Amino acid sequence: MSVDAATVRRIARLSRIALPEADVAGMQGEINAILGFVEQLGEVNVDGVEPMTSVTPMALKMREDIVTDGEKAGLVTANAPQSEDNYFLVPKVVE
Amino acid sequence: MTDLTSLTLTEARKGLVDKTFTSVDLTKAHLAAMEAARPLNAYVLETPEKALAMAAASDARRTKGEAGRLEGIPLGIKDLFATEGTRTTASSNILGNFIPKYESTVTSQLWRDGAVMLGKLNNDEFAMGSSNETSAFGPVVNPHLPANWDEGKARAALGGDKKGLLVPGGSSGGSSAAVAANLCLGATATDTGGSIRQPAAFTGTVGIKPTYGRCSRWGIVAFASSLDQAGPIAKTVRDCAALMTSMAGHDAKDSTSVDIAVPDFEAAVGKSVAGKTIGIPREYRVEGMPAEIEALWKKGAEMLRAAGAKVVDISLPHTKYALPAYYIVAPAEASSNLARYDGVRYGVRVPGKDIADLYEKTRAAGFGREVKRRIMIGTYVLSAGYYDAYYLRAQKIRTLIKRDFELAYAAGVDAILTPATPSAAFGIAEMADADPVQMYLNDVFTVTVNMAGLPGLALPGGTDERGLPLGLQLIGRPFDEETLFSLGSVIEDQVGRITAKRWW
Numbered sequence: 001m002s003v004d005a006a007t008v009r010r011i012a013r014l015s016r017i018a019l020p021e022a023d024v025a026g027m028q029g030e031i032n033a034i035l036g037f038v039e040q041l042g043e044v045n046v047d048g049v050e051p052m053t054s055v056t057p058m059a060l061k062m063r064e065d066i067v068t069d070g071e072k073a074g075l076v077t078a079n080a081p082q083s084e085d086n087y088f089l090v091p092k093v094v095e
Numbered sequence: 096m097t098d099l100t101s102l103t104l105t106e107a108r109k110g111l112v113d114k115t116f117t118s119v120d121l122t123k124a125h126l127a128a129m130e131a132a133r134p135l136n137a138y139v140l141e142t143p144e145k146a147l148a149m150a151a152a153s154d155a156r157r158t159k160g161e162a163g164r165l166e167g168i169p170l171g172i173k174d175l176f177a178t179e180g181t182r183t184t185a186s187s188n189i190l191g192n193f194i195p196k197y198e199s200t201v202t203s204q205l206w207r208d209g210a211v212m213l214g215k216l217n218n219d220e221f222a223m224g225s226s227n228e229t230s231a232f233g234p235v236v237n238p239h240l241p242a243n244w245d246e247g248k249a250r251a252a253l254g255g256d257k258k259g260l261l262v263p264g265g266s267s268g269g270s271s272a273a274v275a276a277n278l279c280l281g282a283t284a285t286d287t288g289g290s291i292r293q294p295a296a297f298t299g300t301v302g303i304k305p306t307y308g309r310c311s312r313w314g315i316v317a318f319a320s321s322l323d324q325a326g327p328i329a330k331t332v333r334d335c336a337a338l339m340t341s342m343a344g345h346d347a348k349d350s351t352s353v354d355i356a357v358p359d360f361e362a363a364v365g366k367s368v369a370g371k372t373i374g375i376p377r378e379y380r381v382e383g384m385p386a387e388i389e390a391l392w393k394k395g396a397e398m399l400r401a402a403g404a405k406v407v408d409i410s411l412p413h414t415k416y417a418l419p420a421y422y423i424v425a426p427a428e429a430s431s432n433l434a435r436y437d438g439v440r441y442g443v444r445v446p447g448k449d450i451a452d453l454y455e456k457t458r459a460a461g462f463g464r465e466v467k468r469r470i471m472i473g474t475y476v477l478s479a480g481y482y483d484a485y486y487l488r489a490q491k492i493r494t495l496i497k498r499d500f501e502l503a504y505a506a507g508v509d510a511i512l513t514p515a516t517p518s519a520a521f522g523i524a525e526m527a528d529a530d531p532v533q534m535y536l537n538d539v540f541t542v543t544v545n546m547a548g549l550p551g552l553a554l555p556g557g558t559d560e561r562g563l564p565l566g567l568q569l570i571g572r573p574f575d576e577e578t579l580f581s582l583g584s585v586i587e588d589q590v591g592r593i594t595a596k597r598w599w
Contacts, residue, residue, distance in 0.1 A: 001484075003475070015430065015474045016437075016451070017467055018459035030468055031475070033530040038419040038485070044492055051490035052497065055321060055548030056308045056573065060350055075196040081444035088439050093450050 001039070002032045099124035100277040104168055104334035107280055111157065111167045118157070118167025121280075122150035122211055125169045129213065129278050132599055134253045135236045137263075137273040139174050140182055141214040149211040156209065165341055166209030171279035173270050174215040175222055176202050176325075177314040181212075185316040186230040187220045189436045189461025191443040199314025200346045201283060201325045208341045213279050217269030220463045221433065222290055222318045225537040226526065227268025229465040234523050235268040237261035237298055238276035238595035241522065242561030246598040253599060261520040261563070264294030264537075270328045271298040275595050281329040281338050285315060287322045288421055289516075289541030292553035295328055296515035296566025299555045299593030301335045301583070302328040304541075306574045307548035308353035311346030319428035320351075322421075322545040330592065332554060332583040336360035339576065355574065363577035364584045369403030371578065374508040378414035379540060381517065388514045388565065391556045395512055395567045395586055402585045409508060411499040416492050417543040418535060423476050423489035424546075429466075430473025436461060468531070497547040504572050510582055513540050515553040515566030544570055552579040554586060555593045564593045 003011070008028045012019035019027065073086035082089040099121050102110065110116050126143050146169065153167040177183050177195035184190040198206075206212070219229040227235040234257060240249050241261055252260050263272035267284035271294030274282050284291045286304035295302030303326045310325040317323060327338035340361060345354040375396060380389070396406045438444035438457030445460045447453035462470070476485035503511065517539060526534050544551040549570055556567035567586060571579045 007475075008471075011471045011475045011478070013455075014478060015467075015470050016434075016454040016458055017462065017470065018455040019467075020459075027468065027471065030531055031472060033532055034422055034468075034472055037532045037535075038422055038489075041416055041419050041423075041488055041492055044413070044416055044488075044495070046488060046491040046495070049491040049494050051487055052493040053490075054351075055493075055497065055546075056306070056351070056353060058308070058351075058353060061347075061354070063347070072196075077440075078196055079193050079441035081191075081438060081442070090439055091447065091450050091453055 001035055003028060003035065100128045102280070103330045104280040104337060105331065107168060118150040118153040118211060119147065121167060122146050122169045122213070125213055125279060132276055132278055135238065135272055135276060135599055136233055137217055137235050137269045137276065137278055138171065138214045139184065139186060139217045139232045139269065142181055142212055145181065146211055146213050153209050153211060163207065163209030165205060165337065167211060168209070168280050169211040169213045170205060171213050171216045171270060171273045171282040172202055173218050173267055173283050173285060175218060175285050175316045176283055177316070178202060178212065178215065181215065183215065183316070184231070185221050186218050186232055187461065187463070187466065188231045189442050189458070193441050197314060200311035200348060201315065201342045204341050204344065210341070216273055216282055219266035219268065220466050221316065221429070222266035222285055222287055223429070223465050223469055224265040225289070225293055225534055226262040227265040228262065228523065229463055231463060235263050235272045236523070237263040237272055237520050238599070239298065239520065239563060240598060242563065249598050258524045259522050262297065262523055264297035264520065266290040267294045267328060271295055271300050271302070274298070274300045274328050274330060281327055281334055283325060283342070284328045285323060285325050286545065287318050287425060288545050289538035291326050291328060292541045292551055292566070292568060293516050293537055295553040297520040297564065299564035299595070300328050300330060301332050301552070301554045302326060303335055303339060303552045303576065303579065304544065304550060305339065305343060305576055306550045308351055309343045309550070309574065309576070311344070311349040311352045313346055313348040317432040319425040320432060321428060322425060332580055332587045333361060333364045336364050336580045358577060360576060360580055363580040366581040367403065368399065368581050368585055371404040371509045371582065372507050373399050373404050373406045374409035374503050374511040375406060376409050376411045376414065376511060376513060378411050379513045381539065384517055387559045388517065391565050391567065392512070392514050395556050398586050398589045399512065399582060407508070409503045409511070411503065411543070413492065413495045413499050414543055417496050417546050418539050420489040420492045420496070421542045421546060422472070422535060423485050424493065426469040426473035427477050427486050428473070430470045430477065433466070433470055493546050496543055500547050500549060509572070510578050511570040513568045513570065515540060515568040519559045519561070519563035519565055540568060549573060550576045550579055552583050554583050555590050556586065557590055558593060
């Protein structure tokens with residue numbers, strides 16, 4: 001399977017990465033090299049094989065349903081490029 | 096007095112206990128070595144003030160008789176580990192001047208045991224790479240000289256474009272180079288597809304990727320969460336075991352960290368391996384493998400046999416599918432993990448006309464080419480209509496890869512011996528024009544171990560005909576790192592250390 005230029009533009013959009021038109025062809029070539037490489041997986045018979053969900057067989061631990069953390073808005077927003085009164089600032093998203 | 100930076104961690108620990116020198120002496124010696132080695136670019140941030148304060152506090156604890164197991168030992172920390180109050184970037188522009196308000200569990204355990212932080216080490220951006228060339232801070236130079244280069248030629252290249260000097264491997268290239276160049280007594284590293292073991296092999300150092308779940312991933316910048324594990328790179332097998340004992344352990348903050356006792360891994364070093372069964376998987380004899388790698392592998396098997404181990408041929412039939420399956424699973428997880436870099440909560444921001452435009456411009460400016468490509472591949476294989484053909488199939492193949500190992504272990508194999516890499520270190524910029532798959536092939540022997548969640552130890556096995564270090568890999572049963580340390584010390588006793596002479 002290989003991707004065309006329109007698909008590369010669509011994937012960039014879905015990935016939320018602006019891709020200048022001049023970079024589309026280069027990226028397309030690299031992605032297709034990788035898709036060509038993974039094509040060999042098609043030869044493997046996977047009938048009846050369960051997909052892996054956890055590499056180590058273990059039951060997920062449960063803990064008491066209590067608050068263990070919080071009240072740290074100042075620390076949470078400390079590294080924000082733009083914040084005000086412990087809020088993250090973003091461009092207007094609702095009209 | 097001998098140069099304190101040339102000591103192993105174990106030797107330095109003895110010197111501190113015997114009061115031959117203090118942690119401040121040891122730390123100052125390393126800080127001076129780091130300053131002189133800046134052109135190697137192993138550190139992206141030196142923290143001398145913090146280091147000296149930690150060393151002085153360590154010396155005070157020792158005076159009071161409160162020494163921990165790594166008391167006063169100066170270490171380098173891969174810039175993937177969040178360090179409270181100290182800039183952490185994953186060597187990506189997108190994190191900018193990110194200063195964590197918390198400490199990763201692994202590093203907090205090192206400080207708990209008395210270790211000293213020298214600074215943050217370079218790596219491939221978000222740990223995506225095999226040569227440390229994708230770092231936003233530029234490449235790291237391997238302290239081992241290229242074949243037939245004299246020191247003058249190397250110094251000239253170091254002052255210029257660095258072309259022809261060797262890469263230290265990746266993604267933990269800063270860690271491996273710093274250990275090999277005596278710029279720390281040991282380093283933290285992470286391994287998603289080979290990022291501890293391949294750099295160790297390229298620099299003549301020792302590195303272990305523990306069993307998945309052995310070390311907490313909390314506070315480590317995530318790449319592919321089902322594959323990522325932290326581990327040490329150090330000068331010797333014993334040094335590596337000492338660091339592992341502090342780094343490992345259950346952590347309630349990482350639901351995938353396993354709640355089992357952490358042994359004193361050092362006790363396994365030097366233990367008899369008589370009666371152990373070592374598997375030699377025929378599928379690792381890949382096409383085009385250099386004869387010297389084949390010879391190194393045979394020599395390693397001989398050493399273990401001479402120590403009383405039984406060496407048997409085994410088959411791991413799905414080996415060849417591990418790398419292609421990895422290049423679906425790892426980018427898929429990366430595309431999800433790296434969605435958090437949005438220019439809103441931390442890191443850099445490029446303004447846009449609306450929120451989507453802000454995301455797209457920020458991520459275009461902040462991520463490097465390799466990272467962008469992997470996010471896009473991951474997005475593609477997870478997108479509607481392609482999920483079953485790519486991602487689901489790859490996860491089924493992962494089950495088969497793990498089953499291969501389980502069958503070998505069920506048949507009585509205690510550990511598996513393979514080469515660590517298909518070649519010795521290559522030159523900086525040498526792979527610039529190759530297609531990405533060529534670079535990925537570096538991990539062909541290591542990636543199976545991540546896919547199966549197993550422990551893997553890489554250590555020097557010898558040198559190639561040009562005198563460059565070559566590594567062997569020992570793969571163990573889940574949570575049996577101890578057998579790897581025992582077997583590793585047998586090989587180390589025969590091969591010795593492969594050190595770089597200072598020329599920079």
